[in-house]
Amino acid sequence: MLLILWGVLIQFTIPIDNGDALKNAEADSQRTLYPYVTGTSIVAIKYKDGVLMASDMGGSYGSTLRYKNIERVKAIGKHSLLGASGEISDFQEILRYLDELVLNDNMWDDGNSLGPKEVHNYLTRVMYNRRNKFNPLWNTLVLGGVKNGEIYLGMVSMIGVSFEDNHVATGFGNHLARPILRDEWRADLSFEDGVKLLEKCMRVLLYRDRSAINKLQIAKITEEGVTVSQPYSLKTFWEFQAFHNPTAGAQGSW
Amino acid sequence: MSSIGTGYDLSVTTFSPDGRVFQIEYAAKAVDNSGTVVGIKCKDGIVMGVEKLIASKMMLPRSNRRIHSVHRHAGMAVAGLAADGRQIVARAKSEARSYESVYGDAVPVKELSERVASYVHLCTLYWWLRPFGCGVILGGYDKDGPQLYMIEPSGISYRYFGAAIGKGKQAAKTEIEKLKLSEMTCKEGVIEVAKIIYKLHDEAKDKAFELEMSWICEDSKREHQKVPDDLLEEAKTAAKTALEEMDAD
Numbered sequence: 001m002l003l004i005l006w007g008v009l010i011q012f013t014i015p016i017d018n019g020d021a022l023k024n025a026e027a028d029s030q031r032t033l034y035p036y037v038t039g040t041s042i043v044a045i046k047y048k049d050g051v052l053m054a055s056d057m058g059g060s061y062g063s064t065l066r067y068k069n070i071e072r073v074k075a076i077g078k079h080s081l082l083g084a085s086g087e088i089s090d091f092q093e094i095l096r097y098l099d100e101l102v103l104n105d106n107m108w109d110d111g112n113s114l115g116p117k118e119v120h121n122y123l124t125r126v127m128y129n130r131r132n133k134f135n136p137l138w139n140t141l142v143l144g145g146v147k148n149g150e151i152y153l154g155m156v157s158m159i160g161v162s163f164e165d166n167h168v169a170t171g172f173g174n175h176l177a178r179p180i181l182r183d184e185w186r187a188d189l190s191f192e193d194g195v196k197l198l199e200k201c202m203r204v205l206l207y208r209d210r211s212a213i214n215k216l217q218i219a220k221i222t223e224e225g226v227t228v229s230q231p232y233s234l235k236t237f238w239e240f241q242a243f244h245n246p247t248a249g250a251q252g253s254w
Numbered sequence: 255m256s257s258i259g260t261g262y263d264l265s266v267t268t269f270s271p272d273g274r275v276f277q278i279e280y281a282a283k284a285v286d287n288s289g290t291v292v293g294i295k296c297k298d299g300i301v302m303g304v305e306k307l308i309a310s311k312m313m314l315p316r317s318n319r320r321i322h323s324v325h326r327h328a329g330m331a332v333a334g335l336a337a338d339g340r341q342i343v344a345r346a347k348s349e350a351r352s353y354e355s356v357y358g359d360a361v362p363v364k365e366l367s368e369r370v371a372s373y374v375h376l377c378t379l380y381w382w383l384r385p386f387g388c389g390v391i392l393g394g395y396d397k398d399g400p401q402l403y404m405i406e407p408s409g410i411s412y413r414y415f416g417a418a419i420g421k422g423k424q425a426a427k428t429e430i431e432k433l434k435l436s437e438m439t440c441k442e443g444v445i446e447v448a449k450i451i452y453k454l455h456d457e458a459k460d461k462a463f464e465l466e467m468s469w470i471c472e473d474s475k476r477e478h479q480k481v482p483d484d485l486l487e488e489a490k491t492a493a494k495t496a497l498e499e500m501d502a503d
Contacts, residue, residue, distance in 0.1 A: 100351065107323040107347065109480060 031135035035087040037061050039072045040211040041173030042083035042142045043201045045185055046153050046166045047194035050222035051144030053083045054198040056206075057231055058213035065213055073219045075226040077102045080116040080145035081219050082123075085170040086158065087138035094137060097126065116145025116152040120162070128160025140170040146223050169201070172209040177201035191220070203234050267381045277385060278378055281407035284387035285334040289463065290420035291320070292450055293331060293391040294435055295402045296443040299471025300393035301481075302331040303447040305420070305455055308462040321468045321480075325350040327360050327395050329468050329478035333420040334388030334407070342390055342405075346370050363394030367403035367411045375409025389419040393478070395470045422454035429453065440471035444481050448489035449496050465490060 037059045044053040059067030072091070073083040076098050084091040101122060105114050120143040130136050136158045144153040154164040167181040180201050189197065195218055206212045214236065219228040262268050263276030270276060289305040304320040320339075321331045324346040332339030349369040353361035370392065377383045385407045392403045404417040415435050418426035429450045438446065444467060455463055467481040467489070481489070 096355075103326065103351075106326075109319070109323060 031133075032087070032090070032138055035090075035138040037067065037088045038138075038211070039070060039085045039088055039091070040209055041169055041171040041177065041205055042072065042085050042140075043169045043173045043177045043181075043198055043205075044083060044142045044144050044153055044167065045181060045189070045194055045198065046144075046151050046187070047189040047191065048187075049191065050146045050151055050220065051081060051153050052191075052194045052198055052218060052220050053081050053142060053144055054202050054216055054218045055083055055085075056202070056213050056216045058211065058215070059088050060211045063210075065211065068213055068215060069231075071217065071228075073217060073228060075219075075221075075228070076119055076143075076145075077105070077114050078225065079113065079147040079221075080119045080143060081221045081226060082119070083142040083144075083170075083219075084139045086140055090137040090139050094123070094126070094139065094141070098122075115147035115150075116143055116154075117147075119143055119145070120152070120154045120156065120164075124156050124160060124162040127156050127158060127162075131159045142168055142170060145221055149223065172205055172212075173201065176204050176208055180204065199234060203236065206234060206236065265381050266378050266383075266385055275378070275408075278408045281385040281387050282389075285389040285407060285419055286421065286423070288333045288335075288388075288420045289320075289460075290418060290422040290426055290451060290454060291331045291333040291389075291391055292416075292418045292426050292430070292447050293393055293402050293404070293414070294416045294430060294433070294438075294443055294447060295393075295400055295414070296435055296438045296440045296471070299395060299400045299440040299443075299469055299474070299476075300402055301440055301443040301447050301467065301469045301471075302329065302391055302393050303444075303451050303465065303467040304331050304333075305422070305451045306464040306466055307460045308464055311462075315464060319466065321466055323478045324366070324392070324394075325354075325360060326477050327470065328363060328366060329393055329470065331391045331393075331468070332388055333390075334386075336388075338386045339388040339390065342370060342374065342386060342388065345373050346392070349373075360396060362396045362398070363392065363401040363403065364398075364413075366394065367392050367405060367413075371405045371409050371411035374405055374407065378407075378409055391417055391419065393468075393470055395476045395478075400470065422451075422456075425454040426450055440469050440473060441485065444469060444485055445489045445492045448486075448493040452490075452493035452497050453500070465493075 039059055042055045053073050055072040057070055058065055059070040070088060073081060074095060076082050123141055127137060138158050141156045155168045156162045167185050169177040184197055198218060202216055206214055214233045215231050217229050217231050262270035266277035289307040291304045293302040302321055306320055321329055322343045323329050330343055330346060350361045350366055374386050378385045390405045394401055402414050403411055404414055405411040416430035433446055451465060467486060469481050470478045
């Protein structure tokens with residue numbers, strides 16, 4: 001009887017049951033098969049006062065650099081920063097879930113607030129459960145934050161692999177940035193040194209990752225709160241001898 | 255004005271010969287028996303206050319919240335049966351969330367009050383449900399500025415400058431009418447609401463009470479939150495002083 005009442009006031013979306021999502025062609029259109037608009041690497045490190053996270057502002061549509069003003073690092077609640085690479089629409093959906101989570105947490109009004117560890121755990125559960133249904137959110141997420149003096153940095157991938165570390169990177173950053181970080185990261189990095197280290201990684205990515213663009217933001221989270229920098233560009237150097245006369249070794253078109 | 259509706263008061267689906275639905279009126283009586291709830295719309299926001307009658311000395315202060323946030327920009331103060339109130343608050347939260355999910359924007363306060371009123375009214379239409387035994391004061395801040403609505407167990411919802419429900423509602427309304435609300439800021443409003451609640455609290459009938467207050471104004475960044483502790487203490491002191499001055503006369 002209550003169903004009749006609820007039906008009067010709430011519109012239900014009628015679930016379309018097309019059967020087995022794995023085999024049925026119609027059901028295929030309801031699960032994520034490929035990413036469409038993607039963001040490239042995120043690089044993040046712990047430093048003396050908190051966490052620094054760097055990302056560029058590009059959204060690629062395949063090999064086209066279609067969107068150049070996408071913020072891929074967002075503040076979550078009072079204590080966390082979330083950076084995402086991969087499908088941008090899935091990132092936006094995750095932000096909606098987290099917005100609801102933070103709102104419900106705030107409405108208790110009991111002096112408590114969600115910390116980075118809790119948000120990371122929530123994201124891990126969401127990503128893993130979606131993967132188990134063969135309908136992943138096509139993102140690799142980086143979650144950093146500070147609560148009660150504890151600095152936290154972790155990562156979740158689209159298959160639900162989740163871990164914490166002193167420095168993390170997604171996508172190409174894993175291959176190009178992490179070796180640099182393994183050599184040069186220290187626990188007592190100052191803010192300036194941390195930014196320099198991140199810029200070093202981002203510059204390598206800019207040279208070598210074709211979906212990177214030269215417009216980046218660096219976000220900082222400390223006990224005091226979140227600051228996201230204005231977008232800026234890195235200086236690059238292209239005056240190598242080999243670039244001066246690129247066809248010197250092979251004249252003509254063939 | 256109590257009339258016995260013998261025979262016509264057994265079900266909410268029965269009208270009396272003089273056109274009244276007694277069950278709804280009885281539900282309103284449940285609200286009248288609870289501690290007073292006051293809400294005012296000031297120049298720059300809304301202030302709500304609740305006279306929480308303390309049932310037992312063993313209760314922890316600040317527990318048993320009567321004012322709840324319904325969304326970032328709106329809050330509800332409940333008078334009457336607390337469990338019924340919880341249902342209404344849960345429904346309001348759900349409506350606000352669903353509106354934002356569908357329309358991408360915070361629910362306008364008018365829309366929210368209509369949805370809540372519609373839900374309260376729903377429970378007065380079927381014999382297998384009983385009306386809610388609680389009245390609600392809904393305060394919010396949207397694009398049209400601060401707004402205050404009151405929803406009664408009958409499902410009626412009106413917009414107010416100042417509203418009161420519960421035991422001392424008549425006395426509270428008289429006091430509110432004396433205030434110049436259009437010139438008052440919320441900071442001043444907090445002190446005035448505290449004074450009103452302290453004034454109409456009947457020491458003889460109900461011994462102890464706890465004052466709970468919330469506001470939505472520019473100072474709270476247009477978000478519904480508890481009145482900050484220092485301002486609340488200031489309001490309580492001012493209210494107690496005003497009472498003493500009155501008693502001294």
